[in-house]
Amino acid sequence: MRMVVIGGAGDMGSVAVEYLAKQPECREIIVADYDYQKAAQLQSHLGNNRIAIKECDVTNRTSLAEAIAGATVVLNFAGPFYRLAHYVIEAVIESGISYVDICDDYDATRKILEYDDDAKKAGTTILTGMGASPGITNIYARMGANLLDQAEEIHTAWATEGGEGSAVLFHLLHSSAGKIPGYRDGAYQDINPMHDDGALTVDFPAPLGEVTFYDIGHPEPITIPRFINGVKTVTNKGAMGSLKTVRSIVQAELWREEPVKVGNHLISPNDFTVSFLQQNPHLLNPGGSTGLGALYVSVQGNKNGENLKYEFISISSASMGEGTSLPAAVASVLLGLGKIKQPGVIAPECLNPSIVLRQLAKNPVPEGQVNSGLIIRLTRENGEIDVISPGKPMTIPAAK
Known part of the structure; x- marks a missing residue:
């Protein structure tokens, strides 16, 4: 297979390139990047003769x-x-040519879905949002839906702590701007991000503990109602070490892109905000860090006349690059091998969860990295809780 990784020299793309270079099926990996020098450095660092580089401006x-x-x-x-x-x-x-991305912008996802007919006519698969959230969250949503006769309510959530680069911060501001899309009572609705009325508190296993999530603009409420029939409510919520800071930014509307005049200069509020946060990193995680991130998905519905709720939890100290890029890289290999066959524009909930998760599990967990595996809990109608999958023991390495 000849795999082309656009943006392959960046923080996310380079993780995927390294993974692909270890897969024997990938006979050639092209790192196509706007920054040719950075691509050359990656090629030299990995030292794999199957990796080639090409300067690429997608515009x-x-x-x-x-x-x-x-x-x-x-x-x-x-x-x-x-x-x-x-x-x-x-x-x-x-x-x-078939395609995979990690798109986590809700408006871009809406636009991508409009290419469905064109992709089907061309016989190509466009798999969008194949990261962590969206991505693995959608996979968990599909797992829950498959366990029920009818899924009615799906909540997806992610937690991260500090250390956000500029691309992540720009995305965070964009996904918190103005009204965001939600899906409630069987209809798409515009909702307010980061508001208390949409808060969801989850009690995670130690060492993470209790986490409160807030609505944020993401693709899950766009795609899941499209591909999981009959669901009535879908949300995506986020939690981060910089939550208090982000909520203040949202309230002050510092996510706006239109430049404002400051003295003799025109400055975009969001450009200023991202630069200011990066130069004051203590604001990104004022409470300290456990170094952990998490995914949480709950799927509620009925099975044989009983109301059930399945919860899917994973906790890890993997970097954002690993957590986001590896699912996309794994899916690209499966797509290239013909194990993903649906033509048109699809999202991760369209995939067979076991195939994706089994392939991901083949990637070894680095020594010292915290990884809970997949924890699954079932809450029955009478309030009884069953632990379907306990995951793995987690130990935070002692600081050196």
């Missing part, structure tokens, strides 16, 4: 076409997706 039609020529699968990490995804998707559909 340049010729440059993009040359980069993806002959690809089995194109894996796209070039963001922000609400600005750039359409360039790549139009190019792969025109070339008849």
Whole structure:
């Protein structure tokens, strides 16, 4: 297989390139990046003769076409997706190439879904949002739906702590801007992000403990009602070490992109906010850090006339790059091998969960990394709780 990784020299893409380079089925991996020097450094660092590099500007039609020529699968990490995804998707559909991305922008996801008919006519698969959230959260949602006769309410959530790079911060501001899409009572609705009325508190196993999540703009409420029939409510909620700071930014509308005049200069509020936070990292995690991130999904519905709630939990100290990029890289290999066959635009909840999770489990957990495995809890109608899967013991390594 010839795999083309757009944005492959970045923090996310480089993790995928390293994974693909270890897969014998991937005979050639093209790192297609706007930053040619950074791509060359990655190539040198990995020292794998199956890795080639190509300078690529996704907004340049010729440059993009040359980069993806002959690809089995194109894996796209070039963001922000609400600005750039359409360039790549139009190019792969025109070339008849299948595609995977980690798009976590709800507005970009809506736009990507509009390419469904074109992708089907071209016989290509466009798999969008195949990261952690969206991505693994959608996989858990599908697992829960499969365990019920009818899933009615699905809540997806993610938690991270501090250390956010500029791309993540820009995404965070974008996904908290103004009204965001939600899906409630069988209809799409505009809701307010980061408000107390949408809060969800979850009691995680130690050492994470109690975490409160708030609504944020994400693709899960866009795609899950489309692909999991009959569900009435779908949400996505986030929690982070910088939550208090982010909520203050949202209330002050410092997510706005329109420049304002400051003295003789025009400055975008969101550009200022991201720069200020990066220069004052204590604001990103004022309460200290456990170094842990988590995913949580609850799926409520009925089975044989009984109301049940399944909860899916995973906790890890993996970097955001690992947690987000590896699912996409795994899916790109499965797609290239023909184990994902659906044409058109699809989301992770369209996949067979066991195939994806089994393939992910083959990737060894680095020594010293905290990883809970998958914890599954079932709450019955009478309040009784069964632990279906206990996960793995977790120990936080002692600080050196």
